[in-house]
Amino acid sequence: MIEMGSYGSRGEDEGVDSVHGSSDAVEAAKSLAQQTGCVVAVSGAIDYITDGDRVVYVYNGVPMLQKITASGCSVTALITAFVAVDPSHAVEATASALAIFGVASETGMDMARGPGSLRTLLIDSLYGLDEATVLGRVRINHL
Numbered sequence: 001m002i003e004m005g006s007y008g009s010r011g012e013d014e015g016v017d018s019v020h021g022s023s024d025a026v027e028a029a030k031s032l033a034q035q036t037g038c039v040v041a042v043s044g045a046i047d048y049i050t051d052g053d054r055v056v057y058v059y060n061g062v063p064m065l066q067k068i069t070a071s072g073c074s075v076t077a078l079i080t081a082f083v084a085v086d087p088s089h090a091v092e093a094t095a096s097a098l099a100i101f102g103v104a105s106e107t108g109m110d111m112a113r114g115p116g117s118l119r120t121l122l123i124d125s126l127y128g129l130d131e132a133t134v135l136g137r138v139r140i141n142h143l
């Protein structure tokens with residue numbers, strides 16, 4: 001989601017998910033959040049959300065999301081909608097949106113045959129998601 005190409009010693013234009021595990025970006029994300037006053041989210045196998053002080057971890061999602069172009073943009077739109085409901089709880093809203101997008105990908109993956117069908121099933125899962133499924137599947141921790 002955020003580009004960290006100059007953060008390491010390898011190539012100049014590779015994103016965080018191709019060069020580093022997203023855990024390597026936590027300190028950079030905290031620093032960016034402190035400097036900007038923004039909530040910063042780093043997406044990957046584990047998503048990290050920070051306001052520069054607290055760090056929340058979201059474990060939901062499936063690796064095949066990486067094969068769907070614009071999955072990052074899609075979850076960013078969902079984050080925006082969640083934050084708009086209550087901007088004073090932007091960390092919780094961002095983590096919730098990432099978790100729910102991840103849950104939808106997990107239930108979609110149950111029937112997917114590849115990235116093409118997962119893309120469709122992910123949208124269907126988001127549309128049909130119910131409270132019991134969300135509460136049963138959400139995996140969020142915080143420090």
Ligand SMILES: Nc1ncnc2c1ncn2[C@@H]1O[C@H](COP(=O)(O)OP(=O)(O)OP(=O)(O)O)[C@@H](O)[C@H]1O
Nearest residue numbers: 001043044045061062063065069070071072073075
């Ligand atoms: N290995 C993984 N396992 C589980 N979920 C993942 C994995 N990689 C990414 N995700 C999830 O996929 C979604 C998109 O994250 P990703 O890091 O792929 O974004 P992106 O690289 O900005 O995507 P794009 O450029 O295609 O828009 C997030 O919800 C993230 O949690």
Ligand SMILES: Cc1ncsc1CCO
Nearest residue numbers: 069070071072073074076
């Ligand atoms: C690569 C790409 N294609 C459509 S939007 C976008 C950027 C992040 O999703």
